[in-house]
Amino acid sequence: MITAPSPMLESSKLVKYATTDPPVVFTGRQVIYLDGKLLDAAPRLAICENLSDQRVHLLLCDGDWNVIAASTGDSLVEVEEMAERWYRGIEDKWIKSPYSEEEFRKYAGDQREELRCSFCGRWDWEYGQAFSVQGSNICDVCVRSFFEKLSG
Structure with a gap:
């Protein structure tokens, strides 16, 4: 097998x-x-x-x-x-695939949690770029959103 x-x-x-x-x-x-x-x-x-x-x-x-x-x-x-x-x-x-959706999500979390956006929770495959400082990440989606709010 x-x-x-x-x-x-x-x-x-x-x-x-x-x-x-x-x-x-x-x-x-x-x-x-x-x-x-x-x-x-x-x-x-x-x-x-x-x-x-x-x-x-x-x-x-x-x-x-x-x-x-x-x-x-x-x-x-x-x-x-x-x-x-x-x-x-x-x-x-x-x-x-022998994996349930729950098993997949657990695996993704275990393997890639450190790549999630610390602000919105997006996974690394849900954004284009991220900026990381001292264990915290902010994705490009959040940066654009914050920029629009600050400049608007």
Whole structure:
């Protein structure tokens, strides 16, 4: 049995995951360059929902679920079809994320709490930039809001 990746990979929420071992066949239709070299088959794949824009990512991972490369689509179906073009037979190997929404939120809090805005509570994927001083953060959304109130 394959060990599931963490609930969050690269600021994206895990939806499903799979290994590319037989009977899956790498088709060679994946055209991704990494450090100037054409990337070969990845041993593990994860489909994740980007938390900032809700787009769907196909993450190509090593055997320890470290992300090697990614491709993006507008829907789960689009990304599943892309994965099947690149890895024939993968459609039968997908395993749904074992994590509940509550488990995901707990994991996100444990891993990224220090990146939340200290004023509004936004997560790091909900803002563009933040300023941090002595363990406190203020996001660009709050800075703009405070500026408008002070200058208005």
